[in-house]
Structure formats: C-alpha cells, structure tokens
Amino acid sequence: MTADVVRSAVEQIGRRLEDQLAPLRGLADQVAHAAQGVAVGALREKDLAHLIAWITAELESEAAYVSLGFAAASGVMAERDHYLLWLQRRAGGIGRLRINLSQNDPDLYDYFDMEWFSGAERRKEPSIYGPYVDYAGADFLVLTVAVPVQVGSRFVGVAGADLDPDELERWLVPLLRALPGEALVVNGDRSVLASGSARWMPGERLAVHPAAAPEGWRTVVELSPWTGWTLALAEPEVDRA
Amino acid sequence: MVIDTSALIAPLAAASRAEEISARLTEAIHLGLIADGEQLPPEVELAQQFGVATMTLRESIASLRERGLVETRRGRNGGTFVKRSLEPPEEPDVARLSDVSVGWLRDAADEQLAIAGLAARLAAERAAPRSVRLIVGLVDQLVAAETRGARIKADSRFHIEVAIATRSDRLVRREVALQAEVAGMLWLPHLAEEDVAxxxxxxxxxxxxxxxxxxxxxxxxxxxxxxxxxxxxxxAHLHLLEDSSRENPR
Incomplete structure (x- = not known):
C-alpha cells in the first residue's frame, strides 16, 4: 500500500521535472539547428540573435524560471571562448545577464567546470545543481538546470535555466504531504530540497545520506536519475517522553 | 482604506538602499564580477534592475565615483565605466580609519560577530563539497597574495564564500556590505607581517x-x-591618531 503511494508520487515528481525541462529541450534544439552546418569555432552571436525573442517569451510565461539561456562550450563561438546568451527576470523586467566573461581576466565567470555545465557535458543528459547562492551570476538562491546541446556527436554547450527554489517547494511539498508519514527530497550532496514536515528545513544538510543508511528510513527511492535526488520516507518519530 | 506610509519610512529606507547598492557594486567591482572598462547600463535601466528610484541609484553611483571605482565620460560615446584598479589606493581607507571612532569599530565588529560567526556555523552544517573546496582554496589564495589589493580580495572573498555556503541570501548580503566597509581598512601598512600570518x-x-x-x-x-x-x-586607528597629532601639534 505504502509502496504504491510512494511509486505514484515518484512518477508525478518525474513527470513534473520532465515538464520543467521542455523549454530547455526546445531551446537546445533551436541552438543545435543554428549551429548545424557551421564550422567548429565559427558560430557568431548574430547566428543566435533570433533566439532572444523566443527566450523572452518563454521567461514571460514560465514563473518557475528566474533565467533561461544558452551557455557555449569552449571553442564553439568565433568571438570568445566563454559565451552566454542568458536572459534573466529582474525587478525591472527581462534583460540579458551581464557577468565577467573577459578571457584573460582571473575573475572570469568560468562556468566550464561548474557542475550544471560539466555534468550535462559528461553524462550527455540533463543535470541540475543546487540550490546555491549564485553570487557572481544570478545573485540569489537558485537551482541551475541544464540540457546538453549536441550537433551530431559534438557537444556545443547547454540550454540552461535558473529555477526559483520557492517555486520547486510550492509543487513538491504538497506531493510529499500526501505521503503516509514524514517525507523529504534530498540531493546527492545531502542537502534537503523540500520536506513535507517541519522536521527538516530546505538548505539543511543531513548527517548521512538516506541511500547510505536506508535502514533508518521506511522507504528510500531514487527520483529521476539525472537529478541525483532521493525521496525518503521516515519511520514514525519515537516519542522519547 | 490605503494608508500611505511612504512619508514615514521612505527617507531612511532610500538612504540605506543607496548604501546597499553601492556596497554591492563596490564588492562586485573589487571581486571582479564586472570586468574592468565595462560600461554600466544606463541609470534608468540599472535603477530598474535594482528596483529603486533613479535618484537612489544616482546616489550610489556618486559614491562609487568618489571612491574612484567608476568614471563618467561625456559625449557621444559617454557613459559610466568601471575602473577597477587591482591595487585600490590606500588614502581613502587611511582617511576613513582615522575618522571613525573606536566605538564605531566595536559596533561594526558586533555585527560581524553575529553575521560571520553564524555564517561559519551554518556553512559547517550545510556547505556543499564545491563550496568547501572554494573556501579552502581561498585560504591558499591569501597565503599567496603579496599585494594589498590581492590580500583584500582573498580576505573578503573568503568571508563572502563562507556566507554563500550557508544558502542564505540575507547572510550573503550582510556579509558583502560588511566586507565593503571594513576589508580595505584592515589591510593598511600598519598591519604587521605577524598579523598577516x-x-x-x-x-x-x-x-x-x-x-x-x-x-x-x-x-x-x-x-x-x-x-x-x-x-x-x-x-591601527590609534597609531593613525598619534601620527596625525605629531604632524599637526596643537
């Protein structure tokens, strides 16, 4: 009985995450289309300029996204090695994210080795990192999710988005609340993403990952594998009184 | 009925918003988040981005100009441009450190105790492996830093990275403001090498x-x-006072 309920919640969470990826897959396809037939290292900003209107429209309709855009892999763009076509929602409207991408600057925002980027590149599947305070980039607490852009077998970058963790909480918590007992979702770094009870707070870290000690939990289930997230249902808390 | 409270709270809030924005921009320039020579967006656009009135933003930019962090050029290719010197001049920090009172320094340290103390605790309880790597790396960066500019940067980035590791936007903002205020005053020639160590x-x-x-x-x-x-x-503050009274005896 519990197993069925948990399985159904896991499926719902998986579907919701897949929905959330749809605009990223759409953007990845368009970037791949623009990059097709262009020699390695010859892609220019003007080849992608038409995507700005599309990205803006997506951002306007999708409240869960703080930002959305394309991050180029090394050696793809003609003008520069690090290149972002990344639009962000701000208090004053939607605008292009401006960060330090100057090539020889030691403080360059080097995203090539950031988990969301390198994870998508390495595993050739979506990746998600966070929540983290992206001080140099988004400038507040976000989760960054990325889908690889492939032209044939060539990796040209990622279509990515920053997600508002409050929006994640808004749809995830009710699903956790519906489970028979106290439940939480935790990432691979042991950080709590959301919880159906006041026992754990988002952003806190568990001492031990549930998957490493499943005997302490009623149920421990992996969510969509690319997320590295785990859903855990607690044993009823023992009354120590 | 809608009660208009703006008259009660606006002056104070506006002043602190301007300070917060200039602290944020100061740190962004010092930490290299904005590249040297980069043009800031037009005032109206930047004010919108920060969600403040243009007047408030103008106030923040003026204080950046005073500190030599931006310059405004007139004419067809005019605008406000970031002027990041890797070695920030000592004089403004020396002047500030001799002007403040010991009471002011104690008060700033009280806030730092609350913010940095708690941030370190929460970072230990929450930091992701990537954050821990960055924090440890910034200690090495301070060891390797040889100039005042490099030391200020490694020092403030260390404390900001600890705050970032807590995943608290609020703690990060407070730590950034504190670093913008205090870091420059700490790294002055009065600081002995054993203090650096x-x-x-x-x-x-x-x-x-x-x-x-x-x-x-x-x-x-x-x-x-x-x-x-x-x-x-x-x-260092007391030394500066002695130096200036020797130079200007009453």
Missing amino acids: AIVREHHEIATAIAAEDGEGAQAASERHVRANLRRLTA
Whole structure:
C-alpha cells in the first residue's frame, strides 16, 4: 500500500521535472539547428540573435524560471571562448545577464567546470545543481538546470535555466504531504530540497545520506536519475517522553 | 482604506538602499564580477534592475565615483565605466580609519560577530563539497597574495564564500556590505607581517572546521577571528591618531 503511494508520487515528481525541462529541450534544439552546418569555432552571436525573442517569451510565461539561456562550450563561438546568451527576470523586467566573461581576466565567470555545465557535458543528459547562492551570476538562491546541446556527436554547450527554489517547494511539498508519514527530497550532496514536515528545513544538510543508511528510513527511492535526488520516507518519530 | 506610509519610512529606507547598492557594486567591482572598462547600463535601466528610484541609484553611483571605482565620460560615446584598479589606493581607507571612532569599530565588529560567526556555523552544517573546496582554496589564495589589493580580495572573498555556503541570501548580503566597509581598512601598512600570518592561521582554522562539519568549532574560530581583527583595526586607528597629532601639534 505504502509502496504504491510512494511509486505514484515518484512518477508525478518525474513527470513534473520532465515538464520543467521542455523549454530547455526546445531551446537546445533551436541552438543545435543554428549551429548545424557551421564550422567548429565559427558560430557568431548574430547566428543566435533570433533566439532572444523566443527566450523572452518563454521567461514571460514560465514563473518557475528566474533565467533561461544558452551557455557555449569552449571553442564553439568565433568571438570568445566563454559565451552566454542568458536572459534573466529582474525587478525591472527581462534583460540579458551581464557577468565577467573577459578571457584573460582571473575573475572570469568560468562556468566550464561548474557542475550544471560539466555534468550535462559528461553524462550527455540533463543535470541540475543546487540550490546555491549564485553570487557572481544570478545573485540569489537558485537551482541551475541544464540540457546538453549536441550537433551530431559534438557537444556545443547547454540550454540552461535558473529555477526559483520557492517555486520547486510550492509543487513538491504538497506531493510529499500526501505521503503516509514524514517525507523529504534530498540531493546527492545531502542537502534537503523540500520536506513535507517541519522536521527538516530546505538548505539543511543531513548527517548521512538516506541511500547510505536506508535502514533508518521506511522507504528510500531514487527520483529521476539525472537529478541525483532521493525521496525518503521516515519511520514514525519515537516519542522519547 | 490605503494608508500611505511612504512619508514615514521612505527617507531612511532610500538612504540605506543607496548604501546597499553601492556596497554591492563596490564588492562586485573589487571581486571582479564586472570586468574592468565595462560600461554600466544606463541609470534608468540599472535603477530598474535594482528596483529603486533613479535618484537612489544616482546616489550610489556618486559614491562609487568618489571612491574612484567608476568614471563618467561625456559625449557621444559617454557613459559610466568601471575602473577597477587591482591595487585600490590606500588614502581613502587611511582617511576613513582615522575618522571613525573606536566605538564605531566595536559596533561594526558586533555585527560581524553575529553575521560571520553564524555564517561559519551554518556553512559547517550545510556547505556543499564545491563550496568547501572554494573556501579552502581561498585560504591558499591569501597565503599567496603579496599585494594589498590581492590580500583584500582573498580576505573578503573568503568571508563572502563562507556566507554563500550557508544558502542564505540575507547572510550573503550582510556579509558583502560588511566586507565593503571594513576589508580595505584592515589591510593598511600598519598591519604587521605577524598579523598577516595570524589572519591566515585564523582563516585556516575556520576553513578546517567547516570542512570537518564542526559547526560549533567553526563559529568559535570565526568569532575569535572577528575579535582579533577588531584589536588590529583599533591598534591601527590609534597609531593613525598619534601620527596625525605629531604632524599637526596643537
């Protein structure tokens, strides 16, 4: 009985995450289309300029996204090695994210080795990192999710988005609340993403990952594998009184 | 009925917003988040981005101009441009440190105790592996730093990275504002080499406790560091007063 309920919640969470990826897959396809037939290292900003209107429209309709855009892999763009076509929602409207991408600057925002980027590149599947305070980039607490852009077998970058963790909480918590007992979702770094009870707070870290000690939990289930997230249902808390 | 409270709260709120924005931009320039020579967006657009009135933003930009962090050029290709010197001039920080009172330094340290102490504790309890790597790396960066500019940067980035590791937007903002205010005053020629070595040791202690997931240890180490820095700042302030009274005897 519990197993069925948990399985159904896991499926719902998986579907919701897949929905959330749809605009990223759409953007990845368009970037791949623009990059097709262009020699390695010859892609220019003007080849992608038409995507700005599309990205803006997506951002306007999708409240869960703080930002959305394309991050180029090394050696793809003609003008520069690090290149972002990344639009962000701000208090004053939607605008292009401006960060330090100057090539020889030691403080360059080097995203090539950031988990969301390198994870998508390495595993050739979506990746998600966070929540983290992206001080140099988004400038507040976000989760960054990325889908690889492939032209044939060539990796040209990622279509990515920053997600508002409050929006994640808004749809995830009710699903956790519906489970028979106290439940939480935790990432691979042991950080709590959301919880159906006041026992754990988002952003806190568990001492031990549930998957490493499943005997302490009623149920421990992996969510969509690319997320590295785990859903855990607690044993009823023992009354120590 | 809608009660208009703006008259009650606006002046204070506007002033602190301007300060917050200039602290944020100052740190962004010092930390290299904005490239040297980059043009800032037009005032109206930037004000919108920060969600403040254009007047408030103009106030923030004026204080950046005074500190030599931006310059405004007129004409067809005019605008406000970032002027990042890797070696920020000493004079403004010397002037500020001699102008403040010891009471002001103690008050700033009180806030730092609350913010940096708690941030270190929460970082030890929450930091992701990537954050721990960055924090540890910034201790090495301070060891390697040889100039005042490089030391200010490694020092403030260390404390901001600890705050970032807590995943608290609010703590990050407070730590950024504190670093913008205080870091330049600490790294002045009055600081002895043994103090530099001690600061490195203190950062190392904080980083080690965070890596060991020891919350209490990290908080205690961070608080000791803030108190030691308060003594360093106070000693430097008193020296500056003596120097100036020798130069200008009454």
